[in-house]
Amino acid sequence: MPSSPSAPAARTTGGARTARRGPWRCLRYPSMRWWSAANLVSNAGTWMQLTVQSLLVLDVTGSAAMAGVSLAVQAGPGLLLGLLGGAAVDAWPRKLTATVSQALLGVIAFCTAALVAFDLLNVPLLLTLAAVTGVIATVDGPACALLGNDLVRTRDVPSAIALGSAVHSVGRLAGAALAGGAVALFGTATAFVANGLSFLCVAAVIPFLKLVDRSTDPDAQDQGAQGPRGTAAAEARQGLRYFFGRPRLVALAAITGLAAVFGRNYGLTLAVLVTGPLAAGAGAFGTVSTALAIGGMVGAVLAGLLQRPSVRLVAAMAGAGALLQIAAGVTPGLALLVLLVVPMAMVESVSDTAGATVLQTEPPPHLRGRVLGVWRSLSTGWGLAGPPLIGLLMELVGPRAALVIGGVVIAGAATAGLALRPLLLRRTSPARDPQPAAVPVPAATRPTAEAELVPTA
Known part of the structure; x- marks a missing residue:
């Protein structure tokens, strides 16, 4: 039976839609x-x-x-x-x-x-x-x-x-x-x-x-004109006010920080678990590290499918990763641990991509550098504090209990955040992102797209 005249067009349309969402x-x-x-x-x-x-x-x-x-x-x-x-x-x-x-x-x-x-x-x-x-x-x-x-x-x-x-x-x-x-x-x-x-x-x-022209981007937010720039200290304070005045960004920092301290030091926690309670050697931890790398790559592919990531997705992924971490803490053998760390790395990769997208697209273009600057300071802080804290916890209670306790802390925070989200939305829904100083800037003196405009080289 010959195909209908519209079949090739339908296949072409479907292929184009897949390419746009791939x-x-x-x-x-x-x-x-x-x-x-x-x-x-x-x-x-x-x-x-x-x-x-x-x-x-x-x-x-x-x-x-x-x-x-x-x-x-x-x-x-x-x-x-x-x-x-x-x-x-x-x-x-x-x-x-x-x-x-x-x-x-x-x-x-x-x-x-x-x-x-x-x-x-x-x-x-x-x-x-x-x-x-x-x-x-x-x-x-x-x-x-x-x-x-x-x-x-x-x-x-x-x-x-x-x-x-x-x-x-x-x-x-x-x-x-x-x-x-x-x-x-x-x-x-x-x-x-x-x-x-x-x-x-x-x-x-x-x-x-070649930079994309945001004026023709249908998904770009209309951020309005940028006011005149102040001193470096004033610019920095504006970035701080913006970041900590946004409950979504504060919630993102809180859940990511907890996950970084209690759940993502796998190079330390899993190494101690493998060589300690599981009584395996360095070669076994190499296998676990390979499984983590594979999970991260698969997670990167899945994260690429995201269209509009959100803080809620970050919290959900953190909660899922915490449950997997708890399971890893009580796993009886190496084989099951290897199977668990693959989805652990997957949800971490998806969560990282979702969080990075929120940070890099939600703020107004003229504030994104400062938002990422605040994030860099925070992430450096918990990156430095995490290994000593989780190491001390393992010294006190052992690697299994440390993984379980960390997972419970992260899962509890993620659950509380998701439960409180409707209340936060009701309290903040009337407010709009404040624009910079309401001083009109002549079109001829406004920054170019290049001037307005956080994996770096």
């Missing part, structure tokens, strides 16, 4: 394809350096404690200066900011390579390089995150973030694999040279990227 739909944009390829190179270079960096730090300092200090020095600017870095991203042209920050990070990598090659690296230089890297990263992180989102329409931002997560995972595997051979053949400095070149690769691509 997990990798952001790759329909040529600039996103170039950006993703450059970031794959950059992530591989970064992980080449990170693979050898810890050993290098130990070799230079001769002390595990000093190695920890160097990591803290690099993380410190994110904790203390995250908001100022975000304010800079809001004030400066996006593409220029990302290009300069990437180039500067490349220069630092080349300087480190030279110091290593000529055996000139010492503790003061090491700490100085770590501090400078941390300061630049407070600007580079939000700049690159928002630049990547500016390459696609609003509805495709979840796909772009999920793709970034997948690129990060692939780059990590490639970088770790390349590091061993490169260092064995050419020495430790090679990893830093490769990382420097990868940063320059991204910096070279950025000027040719």
Whole structure:
């Protein structure tokens, strides 16, 4: 029986609809394809350096404690200066900011390579390089995150973030694999040279990227005109007021912080569980780590299907992950643990993508850098506090009880948040996001889309 004349058209329409909703739909944009390829190179270079960096730090300092200090020095600017870095991203042209920050990070990598090659690296230089890297990263992180989102329409931002997560995972595997051979053949400095070149690769691509015109984006919010800029301190305070004046963002920070402290330190909690109560070895934990990586990749694909992520989805995913964590805490054997960690990593990946999308699309464009700056300070704080706290809890009650207690805390918070959500909506529904100072700005002096405009390179 011949097919009806409308059948090909129907199939074409269905294919187009699938493409618009597919997990990798952001790759329909040529600039996103170039950006993703450059970031794959950059992530591989970064992980080449990170693979050898810890050993290098130990070799230079001769002390595990000093190695920890160097990591803290690099993380410190994110904790203390995250908001100022975000304010800079809001004030400066996006593409220029990302290009300069990437180039500067490349220069630092080349300087480190030279110091290593000529055996000139010492503790003061090491700490100085770590501090400078941390300061630049407070600007580079939000700049690159928002630049990547500016390459696609609003509805495709979840796909772009999920793709970034997948690129990060692939780059990590490639970088770790390349590091061993490169260092064995050419020495430790090679990893830093490769990382420097990868940063320059991204910096070279950025000027040719084409930003999406938000005025033609049907899903973009109408944010109104931006008022005149104030001092750096005033700009920072405006970002703080905006973030902590939004119950949704505060709730997102609360549930993500609890999950980070009590539920996501799998490299520590699962390692102790596997080598302790489960009486397996380092090879067994390698299997668990592989399962986590697989789950993360699958989760990234699923996250790419999201259209309009929400804080409610983040809370639901956190609750689901907490229940899986409780089950992992009481699991009797390694085989069942391996099966459990795959969905644990999946829900974590979906939750991360949903949360990142809310952070990067909900605030007005001129405040997004500062919102990400606040988030960077908060996430650095719980990232530094989490491992010691969960480690102390495991010392007191053991790894199994620590996993169960952590899961109960997260699940309870997620459940309470979901239960209180209708009340919060009723209390905040009449309010609208306040606009900046209501001073009209002539059209000729308004910032361009590039100037208005948090997986980074």
